[in-house]
Amino acid sequence: MLPSTLAAANFTAFQRTIPSLDIVIFSDGSRLIDGRAGGGYIGIQAHYQFLRSSLSYRHGKEVFNIEVEAALADAQAAIAYPTAQFATNLWICLDNLEVIMHLLSPSTGSSQEVFESFHTLAAAWLLRERLPHTKSGSIQIRWVPGHTKISENKVADLAAKEGAISIPPSPYKSSYASLKRYAKTQSLSAAQTRWQTIAPQTYQDLEITTSPKRPRELQLNRLDLDCIIAARTGYGDFADYYKRFNHDDAYLLCQCRA
Structure with missing residues (x-):
C-alpha cells in the first residue's frame, strides 16, 4: 500500500x-498561479x-497565512453555532503540518496575531x-x-479555490510573509x-547580469580569483x-587601476 493511501486509510x-x-472541521487554503488566495472550510x-x-x-x-486564518474562522463559526452545546470536542482537520505545529503552541513567526487569537479561542471553547x-472537552488539531x-477534505479544498477566485471584502490586510516576498521580488x-x-x-557586451547574491568567489583575494x-x-x-610578445599598445591594468 502506498504511503499516501495508508495515511488516508489511517485517518478514515x-x-x-x-x-x-x-x-x-475540514479546513484548507489555496493560492492560484496569479497570486490570488483563498481559504475554505466545512463543518x-x-x-x-x-x-x-x-x-x-x-x-x-501566503498559503501558510491562509490556512491559519481559515482555522481561526472555522473555529469561531463552530463555537457560535447553536449545536456546539451538544459537542464535547471540536476537531479541526487540515493538511499543513507547519500550521498544526503552531496552532496550539506559542508562535513568533508570520500570522502571530492570528495564532494568539486562536489560542484565546481554544480557551473559550x-x-x-x-x-x-x-463535558467541557477541548479543541483538537488533526x-x-x-x-x-477523503471526500470532506476535497470539499474544503474546493471551497478554498472558490474563495481564491472571488472578490474579497475591503479593506483586507496583507500578511507579513506576503509583504516580505513582495518586497524581495521588487528589490x-x-x-x-x-x-x-x-x-x-x-x-x-558579454551579457553579464547582476545576481541577488554575491558569488562566494568574490570573497577571495584578487590573485586567487585571477587563477x-x-x-x-x-x-x-x-x-x-x-609583454612576452611586445604588444606595446596593450592595456595591462584592470579598470580599477590595480
Whole structure:
C-alpha cells in the first residue's frame, strides 16, 4: 500500500472513532498561479454538513497565512453555532503540518496575531454554553493527508479555490510573509533595472547580469580569483602574454587601476 493511501486509510479509521456529536472541521487554503488566495472550510456534526464557507484574500496572503486564518474562522463559526452545546470536542482537520505545529503552541513567526487569537479561542471553547451532561472537552488539531480520496477534505479544498477566485471584502490586510516576498521580488527587479543602466559596456557586451547574491568567489583575494577565472575560461595571464610578445599598445591594468 502506498504511503499516501495508508495515511488516508489511517485517518478514515480514526475519523470513525470520533463521537457523532463532536464537531469536525475540514479546513484548507489555496493560492492560484496569479497570486490570488483563498481559504475554505466545512463543518460536520452527526454525519451532517452544517457549515461551509469560502474566504477570499486576493494577493495579500501566503498559503501558510491562509490556512491559519481559515482555522481561526472555522473555529469561531463552530463555537457560535447553536449545536456546539451538544459537542464535547471540536476537531479541526487540515493538511499543513507547519500550521498544526503552531496552532496550539506559542508562535513568533508570520500570522502571530492570528495564532494568539486562536489560542484565546481554544480557551473559550471550555467556557461555551453547553448541556449539563456535555463535558467541557477541548479543541483538537488533526492532520489529514492532502490530495487523497477523503471526500470532506476535497470539499474544503474546493471551497478554498472558490474563495481564491472571488472578490474579497475591503479593506483586507496583507500578511507579513506576503509583504516580505513582495518586497524581495521588487528589490530584485529594481536591481536588475539599475544594473542595465550602470553596467560597464564590457559587461553589457558579454551579457553579464547582476545576481541577488554575491558569488562566494568574490570573497577571495584578487590573485586567487585571477587563477580561478583563468582556469574556468581557459585563458592565461594576458598581461604576461602581451609583454612576452611586445604588444606595446596593450592595456595591462584592470579598470580599477590595480
